Amino acid sequence: MSTLAATTPRRAWGLRKPNVIPGFGLTLGFTLTYFSLIILIPLIALAIRSAGLGLDGFLKAASDPRVLGSLRVSFVTALIAASINVVFGTLLAWVLVRYRFPGRRIFDAVIDLPFALPTAVAGIALTAIYAPNGTMGALFAPLGWRIAYTPAGIVIAMIFIGLPFVVRTIQPILEEVSHEVEEASATLGANRFQTITRVILPSLTPAILTGFALAFARAVGEYGSIIFIAGNIPFVSEIAPLLIFIRLQEFNYVGATVIAVIMLLISFAILLLINLIQAWSRSRYGYGN
Amino acid sequence: MEVRVQNVRKEFDRFPALHDVSLDIRSGELIALLGPSGSGKTTLLRLIAGLEMPTAGRIFFGDTDASEKTVQERNIGFVFQHYALFRHMTILENISFGLKVRPRATRPPAGEIRRRALELLDLVQLAGLEKRYPNQLSGGQRQRVALARALAIEPAVLLLDEPFGALDAQVRRELRKWLREIHDRTGHTTVFVTHDQEEALELSDRLCVMSQGRIEQVGTPDDVYDHPTSPFVFGFIGESSELPVTVQNNEVWLGGRPLGLPAGDSQPGKARLFFRPHDVELVQADAALTGAVNTARRVGGTRRVELTISGANQPVEVDLPFDHPATENAALTFRPRRWKLFPAA
Numbered sequence: 072m073s074t075l076a077a078t079t080p081r082r083a084w085g086l087r088k089p090n091v092i093p094g095f096g097l098t099l100g101f102t103l104t105y106f107s108l109i110i111l112i113p114l115i116a117l118a119i120r121s122a123g124l125g126l127d128g129f130l131k132a133a134s135d136p137r138v139l140g141s142l143r144v145s146f147v148t149a150l151i152a153a154s155i156n157v158v159f160g161t162l163l164a165w166v167l168v169r170y171r172f173p174g175r176r177i178f179d180a181v182i183d184l185p186f187a188l189p190t191a192v193a194g195i196a197l198t199a200i201y202a203p204n205g206t207m208g209a210l211f212a213p214l215g216w217r218i219a220y221t222p223a224g225i226v227i228a229m230i231f232i233g234l235p236f237v238v239r240t241i242q243p244i245l246e247e248v249s250h251e252v253e254e255a256s257a258t259l260g261a262n263r264f265q266t267i268t269r270v271i272l273p274s275l276t277p278a279i280l281t282g283f284a285l286a287f288a289r290a291v292g293e294y295g296s297i298i299f300i301a302g303n304i305p306f307v308s309e310i311a312p313l314l315i316f317i318r319l320q321e322f323n324y325v326g327a328t329v330i331a332v333i334m335l336l337i338s339f340a341i342l343l344l345i346n347l348i349q350a351w352s353r354s355r356y357g358y359g360n
Numbered sequence: 361m362e363v364r365v366q367n368v369r370k371e372f373d374r375f376p377a378l379h380d381v382s383l384d385i386r387s388g389e390l391i392a393l394l395g396p397s398g399s400g401k402t403t404l405l406r407l408i409a410g411l412e413m414p415t416a417g418r419i420f421f422g423d424t425d426a427s428e429k430t431v432q433e434r435n436i437g438f439v440f441q442h443y444a445l446f447r448h449m450t451i452l453e454n455i456s457f458g459l460k461v462r463p464r465a466t467r468p469p470a471g472e473i474r475r476r477a478l479e480l481l482d483l484v485q486l487a488g489l490e491k492r493y494p495n496q497l498s499g500g501q502r503q504r505v506a507l508a509r510a511l512a513i514e515p516a517v518l519l520l521d522e523p524f525g526a527l528d529a530q531v532r533r534e535l536r537k538w539l540r541e542i543h544d545r546t547g548h549t550t551v552f553v554t555h556d557q558e559e560a561l562e563l564s565d566r567l568c569v570m571s572q573g574r575i576e577q578v579g580t581p582d583d584v585y586d587h588p589t590s591p592f593v594f595g596f597i598g599e600s601s602e603l604p605v606t607v608q609n610n611e612v613w614l615g616g617r618p619l620g621l622p623a624g625d626s627q628p629g630k631a632r633l634f635f636r637p638h639d640v641e642l643v644q645a646d647a648a649l650t651g652a653v654n655t656a657r658r659v660g661g662t663r664r665v666e667l668t669i670s671g672a673n674q675p676v677e678v679d680l681p682f683d684h685p686a687t688e689n690a691a692l693t694f695r696p697r698r699w700k701l702f703p704a705a
Contacts, residue, residue: 249444251440251442251444252445252446254411254438255444255445255506257411257430257432258409258411258432258510259458259461259510259512259513260432260435260458260461261432261457261458262432262461269457270446274448
């Protein structure tokens with residue numbers, strides 16, 4: 072025992088293995104500090120604040136019908152928006168990667184604008200267009216469809232802000248899917264449709280999942296653009312982040328943190344699930360070879 | 361199935377990649393398209409496959425004109441240099457893909473597809489790996505899977521684009537032998553592209569040497585090696601030494617001296633003399649090549665000597681027995697045993 076301990080004294084930590092890359096301790100220490108300061112401490116503060124309420128108080132605050140309504144609106148619209156973004160974002164990425172056409176670079180640059188635009192500006196612009204007297208809204212008004220001031224408007228705003236996440240995650244992977252694989256599929260007798268559904272889309276699945284997760288997370292947390300277009304009717308088009316803000320204005324800090332904690336838990340569960348699916352598919356298919 | 365390529369031309373954006381190429385591929389033969397990069401060999405293979413369409417000319421599979429047919433209709437097996445396996449599918453799924461995508465009318469039942477895929481897996485000596493994914497296999501194994509996948513559709517012609525190009529030397533030699541065995545067993549008409557002359561000479565029934573979008577020579581390995589019909593082929597296949605000479609009075613001259621080599625039916629005037637470094641004999645004569653040794657290196661069982669030939673400015677290489685005491689600046693007199701004259705361009 073003693074000889075073993077003498078020969079491997081540095082293995083005591085278990086993390087530290089001999090490695091040619093130096094600085095493991097330093098970088099891990101820095102990473103943990105940074106991670107704590109920026110992410111962990113605010114989240115823990117949130118949890119502690121809401122824990123002050125006790126389990127009964129927490130459940131009571133959480134089961135408030137208006138809270139449940141706003142959570143439902145937030146998550147359902149975010150899921151719809153992320154799903155729509157995945158379909159059309161994939162299509163956009165496909166066009167940008169596969170075809171060469173005049174203005175492609177400008178088109179490509181414009182995709183990023185929702186990243187940069189202040190969300191309030193986006194919200195006001197979208198409201199103006201989709202309001203019943205706006206350019207787009209006027210087209211739908213005769214059909215009896217209202218977009219602005221309904222959950223449909225929320226979905227539109229979420230699509231707007233989430234699209235670049237999907238396009239930008241799929242684009243590089245699509246560039247990596249070699250043309251040879253498509254040709255191989257064709258030489259084996261597969262038609263275009265079979266090549267796309269059986270060869271290309273499955274190899275994009277991990278990227279599509281990532282894009283979905285990012286767009287979804289962004290949509291759930293979005294506030295600025297949605298409050299303009301949503302109409303904010305409780306139980307119909309009031310999103311959870313707005314309800315948090317309302318609680319804050321009522322000086323009901325605990326009520327606000329309770330909603331925040333529930334949102335966090337649901338988001339975390341969904342993102343964890345997506346990450347697990349990805350890890351599983353990566354370990355199967357391998358990456359980058 | 362025999363394949364006839366008839367006066368095919370291919371241009372990419374007005375840049376010609378193939379000029380008026382014709383080639384008859386016999387049924388059941390293993391033919392190599394050999395040439396340096398940019399010679400058009402891969403383009404020719406892709407034209408036969410239908411992955412590219414010719415600018416002009418026709419391609420026949422047997423008696424049917426395949427020029428207008430799509431890749432899918434041509435029923436060819438294609439093996440890519442970088443395998444191009446579907447990495448989200450298991451090995452078994454990869455191999456059975458070609459059968460599974462067939463329209464219902466011609467698709468074999470699922471059990472039959474599985475049986476055939478397993479049989480092919482056995483043929484490529486990978487039995488037991490059907491549940492693995494491509495990234496769990498080595499390069500050599502992946503290329504075997506790619507071949508099994510191509511064979512699964514019972515192709516009319518098997519086309520291989522630098523199939524061993526991405527593998528290391530050891531595996532490459534192994535797979536070469538193995539491909540020959542598979543070919544002899546299955547009897548598919550096989551065309552493969554390579555830039556490795558050793559591979560082409562060892563593996564093929566016939567080779568087609570290409571350069572700059574043209575076919576230089578087609579023939580058996582012996583034929584092409586022993587009777588090259590152009591300076592390019594002489595220089596490209598095997599090792600060669602070249603000297604600028606003149607033909608006069610039916611003799612070959614260099615630097616005002618006859619070399620003791622009859623010129624045969626070559627036209628008088630400037631010419632290029634080609635010979636193999638290993639195909640020379642040392643002589644005691646005035647009418648021969650003489651040169652001073654620059655360097656002498658032991659290469660395997662021979663001694664490779666670089667000489668500066670008097671009367672010519674360029675160095676040439678010859679092979680001597682390894683125990684020949686060639687030292688620097690020593691003078692050597694020799695004649696090629698076999699040689700070939702080409703008119704100077």
